[in-house]
Amino acid sequence: MLARTTGRGGEDAAPAVRAEGVSQTFDRRGPAVLDGVDLTVAPGEFVCLLGASGCGKSTLLNLIAGLNRPTAGRVTVAADRPALMFQEPALLPWLTAAGNVELALKARGVGRPERRAEAGRLLRVVNLGGQSDKRPHELSGGMRQRVALARALAQGSSVLLMDEPFAALDAITRDVLHEELIRVWTEQRLAVVFVTHNVREAVRLAQRVVLMSSRPGRIVREWSVDLAQPRAIESPGVGALATEITAQLHQEISRHGH
Amino acid sequence: MATDTTLDTPRGTTVPRSSRAVEAGLDALDTAAVPGARRSVGRVLVRSVMPPVVFLAALVGVWQAVYLAKVKPTYALPGPATVWQTFLDTVQDGRAAEAVWTSVSRGAVGFAMSLVIGTLLGLAMWSSRWLRAAVGPIVSGLQSLPSVAWVPAAIIWFQLSDAAIYTVVLLGAVPSIANGLLTGFRQVPPLFDRVGRVLGLSAPGRVRYVLLPAALPGYLGGLRQGWAFAWRSLMAAELITYSPTLGQGLGQLLDIGRELSQMSLVITSIALILIVGVAIELLVFAPLERRVLQTRGLTTGR
Ligand SMILES: Nc1ncnc2c1ncn2[C@@H]1O[C@H](COP(=O)(O)OP(=O)(O)OP(=O)(O)O)[C@@H](O)[C@H]1O
Ligand SMILES: [Mg+2]
Numbered sequence A: 001m002l003a004r005t006t007g008r009g010g011e012d013a014a015p016a017v018r019a020e021g022v023s024q025t026f027d028r029r030g031p032a033v034l035d036g037v038d039l040t041v042a043p044g045e046f047v048c049l050l051g052a053s054g055c056g057k058s059t060l061l062n063l064i065a066g067l068n069r070p071t072a073g074r075v076t077v078a079a080d081r082p083a084l085m086f087q088e089p090a091l092l093p094w095l096t097a098a099g100n101v102e103l104a105l106k107a108r109g110v111g112r113p114e115r116r117a118e119a120g121r122l123l124r125v126v127n128l129g130g131q132s133d134k135r136p137h138e139l140s141g142g143m144r145q146r147v148a149l150a151r152a153l154a155q156g157s158s159v160l161l162m163d164e165p166f167a168a169l170d171a172i173t174r175d176v177l178h179e180e181l182i183r184v185w186t187e188q189r190l191a192v193v194f195v196t197h198n199v200r201e202a203v204r205l206a207q208r209v210v211l212m213s214s215r216p217g218r219i220v221r222e223w224s225v226d227l228a229q230p231r232a233i234e235s236p237g238v239g240a241l242a243t244e245i246t247a248q249l250h251q252e253i254s255r256h257g258h
Numbered sequence B: 001m002a003t004d005t006t007l008d009t010p011r012g013t014t015v016p017r018s019s020r021a022v023e024a025g026l027d028a029l030d031t032a033a034v035p036g037a038r039r040s041v042g043r044v045l046v047r048s049v050m051p052p053v054v055f056l057a058a059l060v061g062v063w064q065a066v067y068l069a070k071v072k073p074t075y076a077l078p079g080p081a082t083v084w085q086t087f088l089d090t091v092q093d094g095r096a097a098e099a100v101w102t103s104v105s106r107g108a109v110g111f112a113m114s115l116v117i118g119t120l121l122g123l124a125m126w127s128s129r130w131l132r133a134a135v136g137p138i139v140s141g142l143q144s145l146p147s148v149a150w151v152p153a154a155i156i157w158f159q160l161s162d163a164a165i166y167t168v169v170l171l172g173a174v175p176s177i178a179n180g181l182l183t184g185f186r187q188v189p190p191l192f193d194r195v196g197r198v199l200g201l202s203a204p205g206r207v208r209y210v211l212l213p214a215a216l217p218g219y220l221g222g223l224r225q226g227w228a229f230a231w232r233s234l235m236a237a238e239l240i241t242y243s244p245t246l247g248q249g250l251g252q253l254l255d256i257g258r259e260l261s262q263m264s265l266v267i268t269s270i271a272l273i274l275i276v277g278v279a280i281e282l283l284v285f286a287p288l289e290r291r292v293l294q295t296r297g298l299t300t301g302r
Helices: A057-065 A097-107 A112-125 A141-154 A171-188 A199-205 A236-257 B020-030 B041-068 B080-092 B095-127 B129-144 B147-158 B162-186 B190-198 B203-240 B250-259 B263-295
Strands: A017-024 A034-041 A046-050 A072-077 A083-085 A159-163 A191-196 A208-213 A218-224
Touching (some): A034 A218, A046 A057, A057 A191, A097 B203, A112 A141, A218 A236, B095 B162, B203 B263
Parallel strands (some): A046 A191
8 A cells, every 4th residue: 555755845855743652641641642643745635534422633734833732742844834714614703704814924924005905915815805894793604714724825925724724615615615625725835734534525635645544543554546636526537536535434333333 | 666757748748728817806706795695674674673662561461451450559560661661751850961981980980990900810820820719719609709708897998989889899790800811811722823833923922913913802791791890890889879968870760769759750760770781882892892793704694
């Protein structure tokens, strides 16, 4: 089985994300949520993280984002501060769509006039140019996700972490956002770690798919996806690999039944 | 088998058909204009003005009936007409305006002082765990202590002066405001702080741009309660600290009514106190709260 890194940045470049032997326990006496996770993401590489619900995907992403400290092991990230899209849109409800994006720019020290212009540009990137003055509660779920994507892009980081960003969307909207994400990724050469439950989505997007086991969370297998972008989620190439990965995922989950 | 290139259809046929056109269509669905719930003047009159008017009319009707039945002697329970006459007289000779102005300006000054002190106290309690543990129970206790209880002490400390009145007002309002701010902070979802950290905001930046705005609804609740307590405390203080050297507020007007055994003046004063309270609520706090909740989508529109 293939288990090699195929980042566009080349294998010799310093990795964008590196987790070495990362373990996490929440209760001192409780079981380990993550146990010795090793994950390396090359600059400009798109990695999808797959695993059953509760296996520790969000926990791993939070560790990479620097929101928590691992109980053991080490996390190094090339960027100062990786951009993170939370599992929820996590927009600040008192700010408009543009205001939410601008806050990310302000945190980077971008001046006020540039902030306006840049926020407008980013909202147009996610095709929300006309909605910049709406508050989060006036937007649909899919639009909120797109504002969150624009905010994550506004962080200007070379590392983008996404936690099931499109889980709550209908298939068509998700297709559109996949396309946009791949476009932005290609243009800006981001390193992306994308968490999802959806095997097809993982194969549709990633250069490399990483499967995690549950209790404790470990990385059990990897697949590199050598299909050319753009791919359609319903294409046979995506389907075949997805079937193979799903079979493995089933095996992983049924292991816990015994 | 990791990848199977034979299954990979040639580039071009795999390009998703979705495009900007699909996207624009989806957005149009997303934003399908909800017909604006424009409120006509007529509907406002029927829904929010008429009910209290009807209720008041009924109340006056009952009052008139009780008066005519002579349940109480006339000096103890004058009829609505007599009270209305006294009300008009008080308004015409300027005593009403003077009392309202004196009390409202005292209330405003006292509330402004409470706002500053209560907010600083709340911030200090939030930032110091020790202070919170030390002062928290006392502040909560003070909130339930009727501030009239402070009037004798205030008079002994400051004699019959404005300082005594303001002391009572502050002791009434500051705890509510400090506690309101603390409640506001406590209700901020932890997710918002994580957002601030992910965006790379500094600690002061997170307070300024995330924590404070997020705490605003709870804080406003505290301010509203703080005003109610300030106004009550002020009336209690004015009622007791009557002195010719002090300006004559509504509480003092009420006390004059009692001394003269003029029940119609007593009722007039109570009505004025009530009117001011309702007016401040309707003109200041209700719109403020409505705006804050509306921008956050927290109103159900009922
Ligand atoms: N703060 C916490 N305290 C205690 N336990 C936690 C905490 N956060 C997560 N866990 C536990 O860690 C495990 C992994 O949680 P995590 O959120 O990482 O799962 P996940 O893989 O993201 O699941 P999902 O796909 O459903 O989002 C779960 O069993 C959860 O109960
Ligand atoms: Mg999760």
